[in-house]
Amino acid sequence: MKNSLGTSVILTLFGESHGPEIGAVLDGLAPGIPVDEASIAAQLARRRPQGRMDTARREPDAFRIVSGVFNGKTTGAPLCILIPNTDTRSSDYEKNLGLARPSHADYAAHVKYGGYEDWRGCGHFSGRITAALVAVGAVALAALSAKGVRIATHILRCGEVNDKPFSDFPAELDLVNGKDFPVILPVEAEMENCILAAREQNDSVGGVIQTAVTGLEAGLGEPWFDALDSVLARALFSIGGIKGVEFGSGFALAGMTGSEANDAFCLESGRIRTRTNHSGGIQGGLSNGMPVVFQCAVKPTPSIAQPQQTVNFLTGEEAVLHLTGRHDPAIVRRICPVVNALTAIVLCDQLALRYGTDYLR
Amino acid sequence: MKNSLGTSVILTLFGESHGPEIGAVLDGLAPGIPVDEASIAAQLARRRPQGRMDTARREPDAFRIVSGVFNGKTTGAPLCILIPNTDTRSSDYEKNLGLARPSHADYAAHVKYGGYEDWRGCGHFSGRITAALVAVGAVALAALSAKGVRIATHILRCGEVNDKPFSDFPAELDLVNGKDFPVILPVEAEMENCILAAREQNDSVGGVIQTAVTGLEAGLGEPWFDALDSVLARALFSIGGIKGVEFGSGFALAGMTGSEANDAFCLESGRIRTRTNHSGGIQGGLSNGMPVVFQCAVKPTPSIAQPQQTVNFLTGEEAVLHLTGRHDPAIVRRICPVVNALTAIVLCDQLALRYGTDYLR
Amino acid sequence: MKNSLGTSVILTLFGESHGPEIGAVLDGLAPGIPVDEASIAAQLARRRPQGRMDTARREPDAFRIVSGVFNGKTTGAPLCILIPNTDTRSSDYEKNLGLARPSHADYAAHVKYGGYEDWRGCGHFSGRITAALVAVGAVALAALSAKGVRIATHILRCGEVNDKPFSDFPAELDLVNGKDFPVILPVEAEMENCILAAREQNDSVGGVIQTAVTGLEAGLGEPWFDALDSVLARALFSIGGIKGVEFGSGFALAGMTGSEANDAFCLESGRIRTRTNHSGGIQGGLSNGMPVVFQCAVKPTPSIAQPQQTVNFLTGEEAVLHLTGRHDPAIVRRICPVVNALTAIVLCDQLALRYGTDYLR
Amino acid sequence: MKNSLGTSVILTLFGESHGPEIGAVLDGLAPGIPVDEASIAAQLARRRPQGRMDTARREPDAFRIVSGVFNGKTTGAPLCILIPNTDTRSSDYEKNLGLARPSHADYAAHVKYGGYEDWRGCGHFSGRITAALVAVGAVALAALSAKGVRIATHILRCGEVNDKPFSDFPAELDLVNGKDFPVILPVEAEMENCILAAREQNDSVGGVIQTAVTGLEAGLGEPWFDALDSVLARALFSIGGIKGVEFGSGFALAGMTGSEANDAFCLESGRIRTRTNHSGGIQGGLSNGMPVVFQCAVKPTPSIAQPQQTVNFLTGEEAVLHLTGRHDPAIVRRICPVVNALTAIVLCDQLALRYGTDYLR
DSSP states (O other), X not given: OTTEEXXXXXXXXXXXXXXXXXXXXXXXXXXXXXOOHHHHHHHHHHHSOOSTTSOSOOOOOOOEEEESEETTEEOSSOEEEEEEOOOOOTHHHHTTTTBOOTTSSHHHHHHHHTTOSOOGGGGGGSGGXXXXXXXXXHHHHHHHHHTXXXXXXXXXXXXXXXXXXXXXXXXXXXHHHTOSSOOSSSOHHHHHHHHHHHHHTXXXXXXXXXXXXXXXXXXXXXXXXXXXHHHHHHHHHTSTTEEEEEETTGGGXXXXXXXXXXXXXXXXXXXXXXXXXTTTXXXXXXXXXXXXXXXXXXXXXXXXXXXXEEEETTTTEEEEEOOOSOOOSOOHHHHHHHHHHHHHHHHHHHHHHHHOTTTTO | OTTEEOSSSEEEEEEOTTSSEEEEEEESOOTTOBOOHHHHHHHHHHHSOOSTTSOSOOOOOOOEEEESEETTEEOSSOEEEEEEOOOOOTHHHHTTTTBOOTTXXXXXXXXXXXXXXXXXXXXXXXXXXXXXXXXXXXXHHHHHHHTTOEEEEEEEEETTEEOOOOOSTTHHHHHHHTOSSOOSSSOHHHHHHHHHHHHHTTOOBOEEEEEEEESOOTTOSOSSTTOHHHHHHHHHHTSTTEXXXXXXXXXXXXXXXXXXXXXXXXXXXXXXXXXXXXXXXXXXXXXXXXXXEEEEEEOOOSOOSSOEEEEETTTTEEEEEOOOSOOOSOOHHHHHHHHHHHHHHHHHHHHHHHHOTTTTX | OTTEEOSSSXXXXXXXXXXXXXXXXXXXXXXXXXXXXXXXXXXXXXXXXXXXXXXXXXOOOOOXXXXXXXXXXXXXXXXXXXXXXOOOOTHHHHTTTTBOOTXXXXXXXXXXXXXXXXXXXXXXXXXXXXXXXXXXXXXHHHHHHHTTOEEEEEEEEETTEEOOOOOSTTHHHHHHHTOSSOOSSSOXXXXXXXXXXXXXXXXXXXXXXXXXXXXXXXXXXXXXXXXXHHHHHHHHHTSTTEEEEEETTGGGXXXXXXXXXXXXXXXXXXXEEESOOTTTTEETTEEOSSOEEEEEEEOOOSOOSSOEEEEETTTTEEEEEOOOSOOOSOOHHHHHHHHHHHHHHHHHHHHHHHHOTTTTO | OTTEXXXXXXEEEEEOTTSSEEEEEEESOOTTOBOOHHHHHHHHHHHSOOSTTSOSOOOOOOOEEEESEEXXXXXXXXXXXXXXXXXXXXXXXXXXXXXXXXXXXHHHHHHHHTTOSOOGGGGGGSGGGHHHHHHHHHHHHHHHHHTTOEXXXXXXXXXXXXXXXXXXXXXXXXXXXXXXXXXXXXXHHHHHHHHHHHHHTTOOBOEEEEEEEESOOTTOSOSSTTOXXXXXXHHHHTSTTEEEEEETTGGGGGGSBHHHHOOOEEEETTEEEESOOTTTTEETTEEOSSOEEEEEEEOOOSOOSSOEEEEETTTTEEEEXXXXXXXXXXXXXXXXXXXXXXXXXXXXXXXHHHHOTTTTO
């Protein structure tokens, strides 16, 4: 399932950065889920470039629900949402045709597709495709919310500026979901300065984003290849900019002893909980009833306006690349709703598998 | 595919820690691949507990090829290998029945399976199952090796002791594949001391392991959900002890600028390469012809011989757990062949998808 | 994969009979396949209602390629084609809301979807959706044709009128592919009379269609669940009107002895062939190099203009149904291109699995 | 999933006719299902050759539960059952090596596997493998039975001898499930004579088997590729001897008009039913609450003791084949429990998808 994800609730993505439209199909959603166009628009707005921190490409994201909704609710048939591309400038790409942009998919795609790939704006590899994902994901997020499952992602680190990790559940999830620039501490201005400084130097910055999910019961996931961390990681690494995923204390666990890292069980108001959550809510591949928490490493955007050494894979010669298009100096803000959407879709799938196709109705 | 992994080459795992046998089925392998029992035995030996650094459970791993091999070669039908369990002591687990071992799957499994789970030695969640995976993976490793694809994993960090990252390809891969304790620098004694010190304190340590793959052509993987990093991460997170996965510079990319992180393309003897490999050989979800490099965070083994606070999920009361069984103070060494096996199986699948089912013959 | 089909080449369908658009995504096609809009239009024309033998709904099928094509060739990214619905009359359905149309999906869909289903014109169950399937299937057919694989379907039986089975390969395949009303013998007028007679009696007729595939090499398929007959049958039974599928002599084999039914092998110009083809080109789930031949039983169209006894599932009362909409008195002609399209997509998947993703380039 | 079937409940088959053991893994079954070894043995007995009507190969089918069962109940982990092969005579096959047995998979398998296939007794293509399938299927059958779902298969036709179709539900299902030779009418002796007559002429006979399922609620299945008929047909055609599958009136629908074929809805004791069941309990791919009924065409066993014209695919010469092994003159009796097992597994999967993984507990 190359461009599809899931077992009972299945996402399929299609479209290219400079094609007429991009789209997503979400199949297997329970019938009867309210589809609120305003909340789709709100999620798209969070992902949309705006202001000086983002690429200058301006897309209104005038999405269209093509199927799967009737009288304002899901029908149980595949939900398809389409979004037109309107602000494309293919000429930016034509003049660099054959020049492999460093740390982009251009060269690998050229080998894979033998020169038939749509090279305009990364084609099907483009982050633009995530708009369609965010649109259908908004329906999944709403369905989960109605079941008491909250998902939020904030910027834990942008360049050298840090936010604090989630520690107050679910208050901090609501906090960051209410912000355009999702951070817990008042570090927005500092992060923005960091991004704008990178832009001024024709450069870009990366960061770390952190996601938390509350309200999940224990027992979701499978022991081996459909482990909850396995299916989440599969989804997350499909985003081009994500180069690392860790659950709970993740890489920091490497420096702990078992007695430090183990999450002691306890009772809180009669419910079984753990005192710490180094496991990130997942043990042995299963949710354990604690908040599911994970971090993703986001690499600095590879499109930068500095001259870069590269190779022309059409001529087989070394060359210098001057990118003149419209670049994102950072995507840490805009990637947050994408991760929320993917997480929601994965969880809808897990819940449907465990409790049946009508569970989210 | 709960306990299965793959699209064209498909792995299925079954068995429990204290059942009669564990097993793995590897379906879709090309016909005509030599199956060398000595190399299966050698991979199993690398995974086997031995000496004071590992659990005292001693299993001879007397594997048996049940199907899929004829005249010493794969037939193209499913390859099944079974390994008996011989050294089980269920009594160690009986006395703690109901006591959720911290950072183990016990409690979540109890919720998921409603009390029907085989709780002896973690049942199907046990690392013991990885022996079967390593056995069939040995055939995959040999098939890849015949095609010039090398895979190696070493201990990059054990507790506070560090090895150096891979930098000399493929020499360092051969080096660590030739060692019982896979490290590049002469840090074996230091790491062993670290592990034995933890054991003396009835504790355990974690670490980081690093894997490299050489000889892969560019163009393997897919743009979205079968991205090469997606399928590898899905496989890797199925191992209970792994809590983080990063490709190339991974989380360190969060602190770099684009101009630092980008891998400039260049020509080396007429071949397209990158000067650096912060991308870990994967760009846009596709292999780019550079070594594929990734790190996994391994948590400290959760079974420790110290009293631990917990809850008895059968009685709903808080309790103190005294584990008296046979514990691993660290699994960083033994997890390396498991990661190699999984990586080999994922790559066989990718190669079969791209080049056809007979490619590995 | 509820509305998806395939392993390496994957079809996904979406849309409803009275929604704005229907669509299909075909993912995993090799890059570099020419996409000829005229041949898509030609296949759509074969499926389109026309004249008095078909429903009066008139759709121009003004398809739109949304993704996956660049410079007139497939890119390797998902191919999506959309077709607007223009001639919908939902009022025909409103007045019968709750009345289960006999031998339609209405009632079962109502139970499954809990009343949230789009009941207008069968919603997602509608044969209308097959237009999108035929559109993407046209690309698959052309790709196969370029590899020497021909597919054709003719009406073997319509009501009580029979055509002859395929016996002259590939000449008869070309013959029926060149006709609007695909039959081998000159039985078109007789069949049309049969259909028009049914229409006059406010009734409908069924039939049998026969498909042949030539040019397939031996060895496609798998021994068990991806047997070539298994994957074809799965695809074929997804069409609502198909109630039986048989390969080669099919049900007639029940009355033969082994000595009659066995297909003796022989040499023809040095190639291994069988003298008879009772097996329909598939033995043990694998193609054997002979033409693949199968028949599908097509039930009479269930929408008829006679009063029918039924139940109103909204009120729980018995009722009489008077269907006044636009009905097909037979679909045997229009189902032929749908079966060709599905067969082509299944075979593209099988060829890609066996020979790799670039095989059809 | 070459040798695997299912989405939430997944069957995997492995083993060869003359290998040490054959096996099946059934993953995804609910925990807590009682596993009764006597009922497994009983199903195996129904499939086992015995007497003069079957092959002389005698296998005790001493099955062994390897995993997935604890304290007599399923655990939710993969259930694996192994059955040793004991009565193999590979010499029967050695002497005909290279001679393609007509209507067997030999030749196609040789092309597919390049000569590496295990040719002894059809290897992995052998009907012997179905013993493992029947063993795990017995657990699925029992689980369904506890939920009120009954499955039965009888011999509707053997050579020229006919039984009557199912018409009395569920009484006739219990009737045939209670018989060694599953027929409704007292036609056992006549069918046996037919089989023995074929044997005396060194020949074989085919037939038709009919399966009925009662107790299924409406709404199982999906509109398109996971239509209930699609998933059943996929499973059924994986059995080598099955060359046709039809639901309800199947091919007979081709000769009916809509007014004859349509199943009028009615109320029976307040429940919605249909007066006739030409649809075989499936409309639009969904169960409609009526008994699911289908027929499978079973070809005459291709191994016959007459000289047959063939080709030696190793030498490329025409040859005459004299099969001297132990042959089945008919498999219509022994295929019935196999179809029951497959049907049960498919329905467990469908129920788990619809109602969740714990539904069958």
